[in-house]
Amino acid sequence: MQAALTLDLAPIARADRWRPAELAFWLIPVAAYFIFPDNLVLLTQIAITALFCLSLDLILGYAGIVSLGHAAFFGLGAYAAGLLAAHGYGDPLLGLVAAALVTAVLGYVTSFLVLRGADLTRLMVTLGVAMMLYEIANKLTHITGGVDGLQGMEVLPVLGQFEFDLYGKTAYWYAIAVLFALFCVARKLVHSPFGLSLKGVRLNVGRMPAIGAPVNARLSAVYTIGAAYAGIAGALLAQTTQFVALDVLAFNRSAELLLILVLGGSGSLYGALLGTIVFMSAHHMLSDLNPQYWQFWLGALLVVIVLFARDGVMGGLRGGQRRLGAALGRTKQ
């Protein structure tokens, strides 16, 4: 124990402290409410996508599992909450819990399929699972409404108190509250021994068994958690829009999410949030001009970043990110 006396343990002991910049970050949603009172629908969408992005960050950024079908969980969660609300169980929190449970089960079961293979197999298995769900939802029209979408949801007031209003105020605060709560949980997770071991897996998966860590059990666990997060995000979308469209399960959603995360910086919780804010705002502003332009330049940006700027622009971004991250005191990785 003398060792401990001579070593300043502060860096490891205080790693999970909230920094002032982090607190400042969470003032953004409050400020946004007052600055853009007419855009609450968009802001709510951003909050939901941010949660969805956070869920992908847990499995890609922290566990290193590349998924092309993360929308499977988002969509399943949306349908779970949507169907409950359409059949008389409209309590929002009940919907969230149900969505989380259902998607966690799917996540847990599919995690074994996903973990069996290497990168390429993972891509295709995740993609395949999402496509299967898409087809099911597409064909079971009497349950899901198919391409017409699921209608007839009746969502009760949040906590029996706050009714969903026409302006989307309740929806906004509801989404932000859920996002913040789940962010805090993710933050706990990341700073825990579990989170540390996930970093270990990503940094050197070959070493982990040699220090006694059951790698697949850990990955399976984080995949399940990520799935539940995505499911909750999907449920939020269903509840706040009172509608579930078939495209909650679409490939585009999975692919776009991957982009958001990479642009924002995977492996950092705030990267996922910031990436979503920037991406969605840009999308909103640019696609008003012309949706095809937006898609083209998004594609071009992606190509350029991957090809020429892994160290250049992205490095610059990362430098900025690092500075921002240092300010926010987020965990590196």
Added chain:
Amino acid sequence: MTVIFDGIASGMLLFLISVGLSVTLGLMNFVNLAHGAFAMLGGYVCVTLLNRAGVPFLATLPIAALATALVGVALERTLYRRLYAASHLDQVLFSIGLVFMSIAGAHYFFGAQQQPMVLPEFLQGQINLPGLDIGVYRLFLVVLSLAIAYGLNRLVRGTRFGAQLRASVDNPRAARGVGINVERIFTLTFALGTALAGLGGALGVEMLGLDPSFPVKYIVYFLIVVAVGGSGNIMGSLVASLILGVVDVAGKYYVPQIGAFVIYAVMVVMLIFRPQGLFGRRAAR
């Protein structure tokens, strides 16, 4: 029977389009999700020449293949090449970027609608046999694809280029070691693969349709062919394409309520039990 024949025809199309992807994956371990974009390009070249310039259908096919190959080689030389050593995630992101650009480009130049396609008269109509109605165009597809598959097989099995290609797929490092110019082989293969994709895209306008969402709509099918056939395996791709085509068409015809579900389920199950594909010799890394 008619259904099966239609399935075979659509399987042949899948084969033409996918075989290039299969070889790309097997040879360079490159996850190219943009492969469908090349097929789409071939389709648009064909349709444009046919409808706007009045070029005869049969003449549009080689042009479509050639044009696609040129674009493919240009991209391979300038962009793809830089990413051979990159992570799969980077390759995925890059190729999704290309897909997005191609979709937006197609929208810009051709609009969102399905492209009309009128086949020349001698390819229209049906041959009616007892218990079997064969569309002339379907027959044309099957015959042409079989010829190409045969040619490909001869190319790979019987020529020096083929031997070098097989060696490079089997073990790129060793191939390099014995003096094979793997980069050149790959450029040629990429050209061939994209040419076939372009040809398949042109031939497929009538059956698969052609609109800007083409690269996304069918990418799963192409990936399934690779997954089931085993990456880098031409005969595997052919068999997998045929199975997929028949199951898909028959499934949609006889049990439309299940639709494409079966296909995805089969792929996932396949990947779990035989990650190297039905005929794969080694696991796709």
Added chain:
Amino acid sequence: MTSYALQTRNLVKKFGGFIATNDVTLNVEAGARHALIGPNGAGKTTLINLLTGFLEPTSGEVILNGDTVTHLAQHQRVKRGLARTFQINRLFADLTVLESVTMAVNERIGIGARFWRPVGAYAEAVDEAASLLSTLRLLDLAHEKTRNLAYGKQRLIEIALALAMKPGVLLLDEPAAGVPTSESRELFETIAALPRDVTILLIEHDMDLVFRFADCISVLVSGALLTGGTPDEIANNPKVKEVYLGEAISV
């Protein structure tokens, strides 16, 4: 009666037609300083991989402290006290030294999957990691990122991660590989200072080090055990001389 910490019985590993490990029956006594030597390509690392469970043998058994562990996964063998280091560093480049070792301790004491309280809240693990670093004279580097360390220091982290397992049996796969001679002395002093109740199986190329360190030596040639014995016996064994002479000539 001698007790064995680690044994193999008729261990065979084939890769296709190639026999990498050929009928190896090896006995490592408890508390031994046992060295495994052999020319390049003799299959030493394959043998280590079979012992640790990275590879499954084609046939034969691996026995740890009297229990058959042939089909246990790597991490389960680690839990039973079998730790290893790697010939080529397998470290966590972006973690600090203290974080890395703490993570290893976490896994050993079974809190690696705790997900609520922060790492720093488990003082027993952090303290143990710190005291281990202190033993290895790495304390001043505790908050450095592993990637920033000199190679010799990184080799010590390799050992620290293994020691954090509190192993009964420690497999050292060329611990001094790539370390300049000046630093390898320090490295071996550290290894020599390990408590005697830890059984050590050492793979090493440097014969000086082997003969100074080991009390028992096994010689592996072409996947099979050629002979075994005390350093003196091995030094005077004509067959061993032949193998090493042969290698010297072929080089």
